[in-house]
Amino acid sequence: MFTTQTATSWRPDQFVLKLYRQLDTRRGRIDRHMDAGVNRKDLLKRLVEYRLPIEPVLEGLSHFPFYSEDELVCIQRADVVAILDRFLGGRLTAEQVTDWADQVEVREDLGLDENCRDALRDVIFSLANPNLREPITPEVARALRASLIAGE
Numbered sequence: 001m002f003t004t005q006t007a008t009s010w011r012p013d014q015f016v017l018k019l020y021r022q023l024d025t026r027r028g029r030i031d032r033h034m035d036a037g038v039n040r041k042d043l044l045k046r047l048v049e050y051r052l053p054i055e056p057v058l059e060g061l062s063h064f065p066f067y068s069e070d071e072l073v074c075i076q077r078a079d080v081v082a083i084l085d086r087f088l089g090g091r092l093t094a095e096q097v098t099d100w101a102d103q104v105e106v107r108e109d110l111g112l113d114e115n116c117r118d119a120l121r122d123v124i125f126s127l128a129n130p131n132l133r134e135p136i137t138p139e140v141a142r143a144l145r146a147s148l149i150a151g152e
Helices: 014-022 028-037 042-048 055-061 076-086 094-105 119-129 138-150
Strands: 074-075 110-112
Touching: 042 055, 042 074, 042 076, 042 094, 042 110, 076 094, 076 119, 076 138, 094 119, 110 119, 119 138
Parallel strands: 074 110
Antiparallel strands: none
């Protein structure tokens, strides 16, 4: 038997949450994260900043699609320079830098600063694909950092 809902009682966010609960086989994980009020934008900011440990951020983002009609967070030149500085300071390994670049490169919900989009795209690609470009070494990181800063 069908029931009708009035316009005031129907809430799209509740409908979407109910739909996710019905469709996803990982129901417990979705319920826990959705009910806890996980904010996709906050998780994306933490990813861009590569806050360690990164695993909880990646776990939280696994409940959201990679695609998005909107760019929820914009990667700035300073964000990439900060990652390179952390590597040069010994606070990140080359593998962690590659992991970060792999994660941000594929997400459509992350945008790139329009003032330096091409430079950011190139640097992120280089960091994500050291096997296609150059292994990440301090010399390579300094050169990539300099190329970003020179574009200011």
